[in-house]
Amino acid sequence: MANEDIIKQIKENIIQGRRNEEDEGIEEELNGTPGVEELTRQAVEAGINPKEIISLAITPGMEIVGAKYDTGEYFIPDMLASAQAAGAAMEILKPHLEKAKVASNGIVAIVTVKDDIHDIGKNIVVILLKGAGYEVHDLGIDVPTEKIVEEVKSRGIEYLGLSALLTSTMTRMKEVIDALKEAGVRDKVKVMIGGAAVSEDYAKEIDADAYCADGFQAISAISDFRKSVKTG
Ligand code: B12
Structure with a gap:
């Protein structure tokens, strides 16, 4: 899979609240496909910079979740599922972030x-x-x-x-x-x-x-x- 497709899929699975491939998403068509954890590992193995994974997939994905929550399309359990998927991705990225010495924003x-x-x-x-x-x-x-x-x-x-x-x-x-x-x-x-x-x-x-x-x-x-x- 091309790097940009991996990024796109991580973002989509965060929006869907799918932490791993066993999770059901809001839309059924993703069921059984890799979730955020599998895709994040794949991204790391493909050599994608962890900072890019955060800024192009995780943060914009959660921004969309926030907007859906604000408009009433998503409820708290939906937001929590997405937040947990984002957290799982961050756990996978943590050691690589330290290794890459990504400067903290504060x-x-x-x-x-x-x-x-x-x-x-x-x-x-x-x-x-x-x-x-x-x-x-x-x-x-x-x-x-x-x-x-x-x-x-x-x-x-x-x-x-x-x-x-x-x-x-x-x-x-x-x-x-x-x-x-x-x-x-x-x-x-x-x-x-x-x-x-x-x-x-x-x-x-x-x-x-x-x-x-x-x-x-x-x-x-x-x-x-x-x-x-x-x-x-
Ligand atoms: C779940 C819950 C509990 C759980 C907590 C479990 C846990 N691990 O957190 C349990 C059952 C333990 C509990 C206990 C109690 N609870 Co309670 N609880 C709730 C409930 C239903 C939901 C809170 C919640 O998790 N919301 C979901 C999250 C996602 O939303 P949130 O917390 O608001 O956070 C968001 C924003 O507020 C914001 N945010 C929050 N904090 C921060 C901080 C920063 C820095 C930033 C930037 C943003 C931010 O960002 C978050 C994400 O979007 C609320 C009702 C409610 N509607 O709030 C009552 C409520 C807060 N509880 C209440 C009460 C009275 C109690 C108890 C005293 C009950 C009792 N008699 O024992 C005890 C107190 C325990 C204690 N000492 O703290 C009352 C408070 C009333 C009041 N005005 O004081 C509420 C409002 C229920 C009610 N209507 O009566 N509770």
Whole structure:
């Protein structure tokens, strides 16, 4: 198969949410054919640059999935199937990315705040940002504020994503931002917030840098932060 056909098929199978050849897609005609895992291995063996696999297949595939979700054509299980297929491709590419020394676009940490254990949305955001070429540290769930500040300081985190799904835990986001200020590192990190409990207004209220309704908005928010640094 020509390299561009492999790329095209990876993208199509991400849209279809087909992780491997045993998976059923949304359209039946792909059933029984190679899925994202088999195709990604094939792409690596064919010598396609992993960065191209990400930028020409995985990221645009997930962008289409996001658009289909926004318009109501796809539901959460469809988005999750695609996100998992994208994650599986990223796992295969990870060692090759390290080998090829693909420059990371930036260092991101994503975390669900203290007393909150919801992580499905956070995990999708992590996968999407990895797909977009960021070095992403998933700090987990129910993470104390002090630990988040410590991680920001010790790992050189440039972009911090906070997730909260409960009205009782969203206040932890303000706590994190205040603690970053107290530790003298607030100006070193851009803070994005997301999750069902929060909003654009809340982001402004607590002095976060952006509210993101989903992982795709996180990708554009980071890209905007980077542009504003370049243009001063
Ligand atoms: C699944 C679920 C659970 C699961 C979580 C499993 C898991 N591993 O995550 C379980 C059963 C454990 C659970 C427990 C509880 N839950 Co619950 N849960 C949900 C539910 C149904 C879906 C959440 C979800 O996964 N959505 C799908 C994902 C894909 O969407 P998402 O999380 O919103 O994430 C997207 C965006 O928000 C955004 N995003 C999210 N975070 C971030 C972060 C950044 C940085 C960025 C950029 C973007 C971003 O991007 C994501 C991808 O698009 C919601 C209802 C709802 N509609 O939200 C209730 C809900 C959040 N839960 C609720 C409650 C009350 C609870 C419990 C307190 C119930 C109880 N009495 O025990 C406990 C609390 C546990 C705790 N301490 O956290 C309430 C919260 C009410 C409130 N306003 O406070 C909700 C809204 C249900 C309801 N209507 O009552 N829950």
